[in-house]
Amino acid sequence: MTKVITGKCLLSYVFVNKPKAAVAGGEEKYSLSAIIPKNDKATLGKIEAAIEKATKEGVSRFGSKFGKAPSFRIPLRDGDVDKPDDEAYKDSYFLNVNSKTKPGLVDKDVNPILDPTEVYSGCYGRVSITGFPYSVNGSTGISFSLNNVQKLEDGESLGGKPRAEDDFSAFADDDILG
Template identity: 40%
Template sequence: MYQNDALKCLTGEVRLSYANLCTPRANNPGEDPKYSVTLLIPKTDIATKADLDASIEAAAQDGMQRLWNGVRPPMMRTPIHDGDGVKENGEPYGEECRGHWVLNASSKQKPDVVHSSNLNVQLSPGDVYSGMYARVTIRFFAYASSGNRGVGCGLGNVMKIREGEPLSGKSSALNDFKGLEQPIQPMPPQYIQPTQTQQPQTYQTQVQQPQVDPITGAPIGNMLGL
């Protein structure tokens, strides 16, 4: 029971898979698009598993009263599965599901996705991915549709706790280059060579002295009639 709601749970730390938390997606053509996520709940988290079982049972009791005419379905479907087993189609779950309970949750309403360090700010789509670790609120409900009776799981809100290895198959830069970090080398101080100030060139004009006749003392040029 969470916040006095027997149908609602707050998980412990879980890993997210198939996280469609920022953009709704339709699983099949013609279906309404929904926000959805698969929660990988460690089997070692006994407290969370007990809360899930209690809320699923509360949803089943509600279904018997409102939808199932007081009869509990002998093969009641639930949204939680054994990650060490196989899917409904007989295929085994992925390696990331080993040692976990697998729970699918969805909603037509966009969930709030925040970080544990700041609950007032929505995370950007780039910070939300399959493989990260979070705590999630979910709420179980009974249904009767097309002859099927069971308990489904509605998605509430998501609080990211820490990073994790992405499950998209794309490696992160952190993993690709871990151990190769290099500190930024400071640039050496730049010295500017002072330029030499060029001294202005001076030119001396030589005045040619006229030749003088040693006897008369008169300029030779004048004697020649120049």
């Protein structure tokens, strides 16, 4: 298993405070989609190296055919190909990562984030992930588990609903309501 700390990426489909099942009746997990700019060669290089190392680990664990099947799944996906109509994924790669356990959440100064609304779809952060091989019911590939999240800055909410902090300013008793 190889741990990777990403560079700054856009976070989407964020479920880091309350787990959610990917399909109805499925196992609930904490998850997010890390959207990585195509020009972040350092992060992409670390992810590709982790995929290569996990593939070698898969060969030693599951046999020499591991990684050779046409259905072999690699988690790093091209946003321009897989989500061409979603502006958030333009000129980016993305990884969907999850965990059965709640990830640690910290701010840019590494202080714990306690407010459940602070990390959301549309904010920017770094993600700690671990690559591993899998072979389950004839399906083989590489996946990454979600370890921790460091929020770096706010961004425009991707959930369609604005945050209250963005809608309002401080209100004084002498303000006139229209």
